[in-house]
Amino acid sequence: MNKDIVISLQHLSKSYDGKQVLDDINLDIREGEFVTLLGPSGCGKTTTLRLIAGFLAPDGGKILLDGKDISGVPPYRRPFNTVFQRYALFPHLDVYDNIAFGLKLQKVPTDEIDKRVRRILKMVSMTDYESRDVESLSGGQQQRVAIARALVNRPRVLLLDEPLAALDLKMRKDMQIELKEMHAQLGITFIYVTHDQEEALTLSDTIVVMNEGRILQAGDPVSIYNEPQNAFVADFIGESNILNGRMIEDRRVEFLGHEFDCVDEGFGENVPVDVVIRPEDVYIMHKLEGSQFSGTVKSCTFKGVHYEMFVDTDKGYELMIQDYNAFEVGSTVGLLIRPNDIQVMRKERVRNSFDAEIVDAGHISLFGSEIECAAAAAFAPGDKVRAMVDFDKVELVDHQEDGQFAGEVHFLLYKGDHYHLTVLTEDGDHVWVDTDDVWDKGDLVGVNFASENIKLEAVK
Amino acid sequence: MKKLLARGYLVVLLVILYAPILIIAIFSFTEAKVLGNWTGFSTKLYESLFTGGLGNSMVKAIENTITIGLLAALCSTMLGSVAAIGIHNMKGRGRKAITFLNDIPMLNPDIITGISLFILFVAVGVSQGYVTVLLAHISFCTPYVVLTVLPRLRMMNPNIYEAALDLGATPAQALRKVIIPQIRPSMISGFILAFTLSIDDFAVTLFTKGNRGLETLSTYIYADARKGGLTPELRPLMTLIFLAVLALLIIINIRSARNNKQKLIK
Numbered sequence: 024m025n026k027d028i029v030i031s032l033q034h035l036s037k038s039y040d041g042k043q044v045l046d047d048i049n050l051d052i053r054e055g056e057f058v059t060l061l062g063p064s065g066c067g068k069t070t071t072l073r074l075i076a077g078f079l080a081p082d083g084g085k086i087l088l089d090g091k092d093i094s095g096v097p098p099y100r101r102p103f104n105t106v107f108q109r110y111a112l113f114p115h116l117d118v119y120d121n122i123a124f125g126l127k128l129q130k131v132p133t134d135e136i137d138k139r140v141r142r143i144l145k146m147v148s149m150t151d152y153e154s155r156d157v158e159s160l161s162g163g164q165q166q167r168v169a170i171a172r173a174l175v176n177r178p179r180v181l182l183l184d185e186p187l188a189a190l191d192l193k194m195r196k197d198m199q200i201e202l203k204e205m206h207a208q209l210g211i212t213f214i215y216v217t218h219d220q221e222e223a224l225t226l227s228d229t230i231v232v233m234n235e236g237r238i239l240q241a242g243d244p245v246s247i248y249n250e251p252q253n254a255f256v257a258d259f260i261g262e263s264n265i266l267n268g269r270m271i272e273d274r275r276v277e278f279l280g281h282e283f284d285c286v287d288e289g290f291g292e293n294v295p296v297d298v299v300i301r302p303e304d305v306y307i308m309h310k311l312e313g314s315q316f317s318g319t320v321k322s323c324t325f326k327g328v329h330y331e332m333f334v335d336t337d338k339g340y341e342l343m344i345q346d347y348n349a350f351e352v353g354s355t356v357g358l359l360i361r362p363n364d365i366q367v368m369r370k371e372r373v374r375n376s377f378d379a380e381i382v383d384a385g386h387i388s389l390f391g392s393e394i395e396c397a398a399a400a401a402f403a404p405g406d407k408v409r410a411m412v413d414f415d416k417v418e419l420v421d422h423q424e425d426g427q428f429a430g431e432v433h434f435l436l437y438k439g440d441h442y443h444l445t446v447l448t449e450d451g452d453h454v455w456v457d458t459d460d461v462w463d464k465g466d467l468v469g470v471n472f473a474s475e476n477i478k479l480e481a482v483k
Numbered sequence: 484m485k486k487l488l489a490r491g492y493l494v495v496l497l498v499i500l501y502a503p504i505l506i507i508a509i510f511s512f513t514e515a516k517v518l519g520n521w522t523g524f525s526t527k528l529y530e531s532l533f534t535g536g537l538g539n540s541m542v543k544a545i546e547n548t549i550t551i552g553l554l555a556a557l558c559s560t561m562l563g564s565v566a567a568i569g570i571h572n573m574k575g576r577g578r579k580a581i582t583f584l585n586d587i588p589m590l591n592p593d594i595i596t597g598i599s600l601f602i603l604f605v606a607v608g609v610s611q612g613y614v615t616v617l618l619a620h621i622s623f624c625t626p627y628v629v630l631t632v633l634p635r636l637r638m639m640n641p642n643i644y645e646a647a648l649d650l651g652a653t654p655a656q657a658l659r660k661v662i663i664p665q666i667r668p669s670m671i672s673g674f675i676l677a678f679t680l681s682i683d684d685f686a687v688t689l690f691t692k693g694n695r696g697l698e699t700l701s702t703y704i705y706a707d708a709r710k711g712g713l714t715p716e717l718r719p720l721m722t723l724i725f726l727a728v729l730a731l732l733i734i735i736n737i738r739s740a741r742n743n744k745q746k747l748i749k
Contacts, residue, residue, distance in 0.1 A: 078645050098648040105649045111642035115664040124660075125650035176650065 027053045028090075029180060029212050030075065035084035037070055044070050046236040048084070052180075052214065052229075057206050059215045059223040062233035063259070068216045069184055071233075075214065076182050077101050088179070104173035105182040108189065110165045112157040118144075118168050119153040125176040143175045146205065163194045174205070180212045187222065199225055220260045224248065232256050249301075253368055254436055254443075257299040264305075264342050266439045268298035268367065276367055279439065280338025281316050283360060287367040297368045302331070302345040304364035307356050314357025318342065320350045334358070340439035375417065375455055379410040379479070387479070390452055394427050395474040402479065409480045414443065414457035416476035419468045426469020430454060432462045446470060504725055511718035518713060529719045541714070544703035547613070548682050551699060555620035556677040562621065563628025563677075564670050568662065570629065571636040582633075585626045596623055597690035604691065611693025619691040620681045627680060628673035635669035672738050675731050683728070700724075 028051045035048040045067045052058050060068035073079045075086060077098035085092045093101060104125070112121050119140055126136045144150050147167040157165060166186055173181055183202075187195045203226055206213050217223055223230050224244045231241040232255075240252045251257035254265050268278030270290040276283055278298045290296060311317055318334040321341070329345045334356065336342060342358070350356055379389045381404050387396040389410055402408060423429035433453075434445040444456045446468060454470055462468065506518075511529070515522045570581050588596065600619045604611055643665065647657035663670075685701040692702060707714055 076645075076649060078648075098645070099651050099653055103649070105646070107642040107646060109640055109642060111640050111646040113643065113646070113661055113664075124647075124652075128651045128656065172650070 029054045029088065030214075031085075031087040031090075032071070032075075033085045033087065035071070035074060035081050035086070037067075037074065037079065037082050044236050045074075045081075048236075048238060050231060050238065050241065052212060055210045055212055057203075057213045057215065057226060057228045059217060059227040059230050060233055061217060061220060061223040061230055061259075063218055065235075066233040067236040068218075068233050072105075072182050072184055072214060072216050075180070076103055076105050102179040103182055104176050104178040105184065106166070106169050106173050106186045108185040110162075110169045112165055112168055112172070114158050116157070117153070118149065118155050118157060118160075121157055121168055122172045122175050124172065129176075139175050140171075143171045146174075146208075147171045147201075162190055163198065166190065166198065170202075170205075174209065174211070178211065180214060183213060183215045185217055186215075188217070188219075195222075202226065224260070230260075232259060234259075250366055251299055251368065253371060254297050254299075255434070257297075257366070257368070258436055262302050262343060262345070264300040264302065264439060265436050266298045266300070266340070268296045270294045270296050270367065274362075276365065279316065279336055279340050279342075283315065283365060284362045285365040285367060286362050287365075290367065290369065295370050295373055297370055299366040299368065300342070300360060300364065302343040303329070304360065305342060305344045306359040306361070307332070307334070307344050307346050307348075307350060308359070309350075309354070309356065311355070311357040314359050316358050318356055318358050320352050320354050320356060323349050323352055325349070341437075342439065372455065374414060375412045377410045377412075377452070378482075379408050381406040381408060381479075385474075387477070389472075390428060390448060390450055392427065394472060394477075396472075396477045396479065397474045398477060398479045402481070407482045409482055410472075411478045411480065412472050412476055414455050415441075416473070417446075417454060417456040417458075418471040418473065419444075419446070419456060419458060419460070419462065420471060421468070423467050423469050426471050428454075428470040430468050430470045432464055432466040432468060435462065435464060507718050508722045508725070511722045514715075516712075516715055518718070528715055532716045532719050538714075540698065541703060541707075541716075544698040544700050547616075547697065548700040551613070551617050551620055552678045552681040554617055555624055555681040556674045558617075558621045559624035559628050559677045560670055560674045563625045563673055564632050564663075564666065566625070567629045567632035567636060567666075568658075571633060585629050588623060588626050589630070593623075593684070593686035594690075597687040600687065601690040610695075611691055612695055612697050615691045615693065616688055616697065616699070619687050620684065623684070623687060624677035624680050627676050628670075631673035631676060632666055632669045635666045639665050668738060672735055675735055679728055679731050682724075 030052040032048050032050040035045055036043070037045040048067075048071060060071055062068050070079065074081050077093075077096060081094060084094075086094050088101070113124065116124065122140045122143060123136050126139060131139075140153070141150075144153060147170055149164065149167050149171065152160070152164065152168075157168060160168065166189075170186070187198050190198065199222060202213075215223075215226060224247075227244055229241060230244055230247045232239045232247065234255055240247060240256050242250075247256065248260055251260060251263075257263045257265055266278045268276050270276050270287070270292070271282065272292050273288040273290075274285055276285045276287070276296065276298065306314075308314060316337055318336040321333045321335050323330055323332045326345070329347055330349045332344045332346065332350060334342050334344055336358070344358075377389055379387045381399050381402040382388050382393055383404050384400045385395055385397065386393050387399050387408065387410060396410070420426050428448045430446040430448045432444055433447040436443045438457075441457050441459050442462065444458060444462060446454045446456055448454060448470065456470075510518055510521070512524055512526065513521050514525045514527050566585075570578060570585070573581060597619070600615075600622070601611075604615050609615060643661055644657055647661040648654070652660060682700070684699075685705065688699050689702055689705070692698065698706065704713070704717060707717070
């Protein structure tokens with residue numbers, strides 16, 4: 024076992040009211056590390072933090088502190104302190120007494136409490152505020168007091184639950200720098216929860232990207248940004264073009280209707296993949312010689328440091344490109360992508376695949392309902408089968424009641440020439456759909472599988 | 484014209500509401516033995532009230548009223564606050580069910596509460612007296628305290644309790660050092676409310692006081708009036724009680740107005 028590791032999460036799981044919010048979380052956190060749990064709301068990041076703090080008990084798995092399981096230890100006996108999103112200062116106590124709260128409980132001598140409170144007040148630049156009523160302070164000042172109240176106890180680990188989310192942008196940026204300085208100065212391990220990817224990239228030594236109760240990728244900010252391991256991470260961290268591609272052979276990939284050299288190996292030959300191209304990694308030029316393919320500028324917007332352009336490529340895809348120079352809308356441009364800037368990812372799935380059962384020669388039972396399926400004739404009633412439907416063969420309709428299944432658009436990705444949607448059915452099953460139509464996240468839709476588009480495969 | 488009618492209606496309503504109390508108050512300043520006779524202004528009844536004109540049993544009744552009121556208010560404040568904290572931490576259906584159960588005793592007619600308690604005490608075989616009256620008062624005051632304390636708990640930042648645990652407080656320390664200071668204003672309001680309800684009560688007391696001569700002010704006055712007309716000294720006494728209750732009500736209202744204002748500022 025590595026001696027550096029302070030906290031180790033092992034196979035943690037947790038569900039609320041039958042809904043799984045954490046599923047097999049494994050994570051090692053090193054002494055002095057600044058770890059950020061990053062993900063959209065409902066991804067399980069706050070639940071993970073609350074499990075570490077001890078406000079929740081896990082359904083399964085262990086939380087190790089210095090190698091010892093602390094899952095059953097109550098929060099007041101864990102050497103951790105928490106900074107809450109809404110500060111959670113004690114309104115009946117002034118700034119000084121809020122900060123001294125933990126030390127008084129530990130029965131630290133009064134003169135030492137005094138020394139430590141004053142030192143920490145200085146650190147968060149709140150020296151003259153000690154006798155102020157906490158409710159008279161601004162949000163930023165309250166958060167400083169909350170940080171001081173936690174740090175004054177010298178915790179092994181400081182837990183921060185979106186501490187800056189309620190502050191305005193300017194204040195947030197300042198506090199980010201201060202937090203980073205405090206971390207460097209104190210050497211305490213920080214575990215930080217946020218949904219703000221920029222904040223995560225700025226602050227962290229390690230970013231842990233979470234979605235739907237799972238860890239998708241953990242790594243340092245640069246590797247998370249440059250080498251996302253799946254489409255969700257690529258889409259969530261920074262801007263990106265995510266495209267369908269095909270690995271022709273090692274170091275050779277096809278996407279946007281062209282072949283490119285790349286640096287990836289070991290995918291096999293003719294394997295479908297996802298390709299991520301960051302908008303700043305596409306070289307754009309006026310002349311066509313020396314370029315790999317061409318395109319027409321469709322829009323060009325000034326974004327402060329750079330221009331953001333949407334370009335229609337010669338094979339009918341749309342690319343987002345960022346460049347310091349503006350290119351005239353309507354002009355033809357040459358485009359080039361370097362092998363190093365192409366991030367190839369294995370596809371998580373290439374078609375929908377569901378568990379189903381044969382009802383009779385023309386019907387199968389899927390997600391608990393009976394639907395028509397021509398292929399069922401080849402099987403006997405009661406057979407268990409896998410029903411497969413290509414992404415682009417799923418039909419979505421405007422009204423839930425017009426579909427065989429009711430669903431909600433859960434996640435969408437633009438893939439250059441079409442959208443790739445994740446639809447969550449009422450029973451919690453995922454259906455993936457490729458479509459040219461524009462849907463929004465949260466749209467309620469009906470899902471239809473046409474009889475002839477369902478392929479069946481026997482299951483043993 | 485319309486405005487005049489509306490205002491007139493209000494005046495008539497208030498006069499009808501307050502006339503009985505006003506009559507008592509007015510006739511407390513005359514010496515006549517029978518209520519309704521005016522024999523000129525005098526404060527003699529007030530003098531005699533404070534110089535022993537009431538008689539021993541009456542003084543005892545006043546004493547009982549006040550001690551029962553204070554004890555009942557104290558116990559129901561403690562019970563009600565703890566219950567409110569429990570209800571606040573419940574979830575979903577259970578919480579709704581308990582809140583509903585808490586409402587029923589308040590809507591239940593006093594006479595039914597009184598008779599039920601009477602039957603209960605008889606069934607259990609408790610001899611009725613001071614203790615049974617006190618228990619009865621605690622039981623009907625507690626739901627009001629719950630109802631006073633709950634909104635304050637809802638206003639509280641839900642992370643505050645966790646923050647206390649996080650800083651090393653045991654659940655008991657967190658309750659004492661964080662939760663109770665937070666809900667103290669509403670606990671005090673609940674205490675005052677319980678006290679006024681207790682000294683005001685007649686029906687429940689009548690059924691639970693037993694037959695060993697225990698009287699509170701309300702049961703004493705009732706018995707006194709039935710024996711042969713009200714003792715004249717009761718008129719100044721009632722006026723004073725009315726003023727005391729009025730003062731308490733004003734305090735409760737000012738407190739809740741101040742609480743609301745704080746909420747608005749936040």
